[in-house]
Amino acid sequence: MADYSAHLEDFRAAGAQLVAISVNDAARAEPVRQELGIKFPLLCDTSRAVVKKYGLLNSGEKGGIAFPASFVIDRDRVVRFRALEQVASRVTVDQLLELVRELGRGAEPKTKPRNSGVFPGLMFLRATMNAMRHGVRSPNK
Amino acid sequence: MDERQIPSVGDEAPEFSLADSTGVARRLDDLVAGGMCVVVFYRGHW
Numbered sequence: 303m304a305d306y307s308a309h310l311e312d313f314r315a316a317g318a319q320l321v322a323i324s325v326n327d328a329a330r331a332e333p334v335r336q337e338l339g340i341k342f343p344l345l346c347d348t349s350r351a352v353v354k355k356y357g358l359l360n361s362g363e364k365g366g367i368a369f370p371a372s373f374v375i376d377r378d379r380v381v382r383f384r385a386l387e388q389v390a391s392r393v394t395v396d397q398l399l400e401l402v403r404e405l406g407r408g409a410e411p412k413t414k415p416r417n418s419g420v421f422p423g424l425m426f427l428r429a430t431m432n433a434m435r436h437g438v439r440s441p442n443k
Numbered sequence: 444m445d446e447r448q449i450p451s452v453g454d455e456a457p458e459f460s461l462a463d464s465t466g467v468a469r470r471l472d473d474l475v476a477g478g479m480c481v482v483v484f485y486r487g488h489w
Contacts, residue, residue, distance in 0.1 A: 306483065317478030321469060323461065324487025331464035331487075343463035352459040357448025358484050368484040371449070375456045375482060377475045384452060402479060 305395045307340045312399050317406040318374070323347050325367050374402060456482075 306313075306320060313320050320342040324331065331344040345352075350366050353359045358369045372393055374383040383401055385393035450456050460470040474480040 303483075303485065306481075313481060319474045319477060319480040320483070321463075321474060321480065322483045322485055324485050326464075326487040328462070328464045328466065335464050343465075343467070343469050345461040345463050345469055347461055352457075352461060353484065355457045355459065356450060356484065357446070360486075364488055367486050367488055370486060371484045373450065373456060373482045375471070375475055375480050377478055379456050379458065379471065379475055381450045381452050381454050381456050382479070384450065386446070386449065398481060402481065405479060 303334075303340055303344075304338045307338065307342065309395050309399055310342055313402060316399065316403045318402045321345055323352060323368065325350055325353060325365075372398060374398070374405065376405070 303322060306322070310320055321344075322340075322342065323345040325347050326334075326344075327346050327348045331346055334340075335344050347353050347368070350359055353366070353368045356371070358371050360367050360369050370387040372383075372385045373381055376382050382405055383393075383398075385398075456471065458471050460468055462468050471480065471482075474482075
């Protein structure tokens with residue numbers, strides 16, 4: 303979270319808001335937000351409704367918590383990128399920021415139909431992440 | 444986790460409205476209105 307906070311202005315400059323969601327209530331989330339100096343909203347999904355809606359409920363733990371995941375959502379509310387930690391597609395803040403910058407440069411949401419764009423930055427990121435994901439599976443192992 | 448339920452690239456992200464830790468209601472539709480929103484789900488329960 304602190305990593306994200308450090309890059310908040312960069313995300314904003316690239317045209318993206320930033321929010322984080324957990325099942326924590328305000329009494330738990332707010333002190334952490336203040337302690338870490340986080341300047342973006344920490345959303346409190348205490349009912350787990352949103353976590354469930356996004357298919358991310360880890361019901362095996364502590365009454366249900368969220369599986370870590372990141373989404374980039376555009377102004378038409380279309381998912382442009384997602385990373386799920388459970389399936390080894392972790393994404394760093396720097397990678398996310400670069401992606402958002404690319405989307406911001408290329409995006410013309412008013413005129414472009416959905417899903418039409420192939421963004422060089424996204425392709426690069428995908429290739430990089432595939433290499434990261436599959437590259438570790440050496441045939442020698 | 445049922446991966447099929449998780450919105451994929453190209454899917455419409457489910458709308459939500461949640462209070463943040465300071466009590467302010469945040470709607471996804473408002474968050475994306477300026478361009479994009481990065482939504483990070485984290486485990487919580489520090």
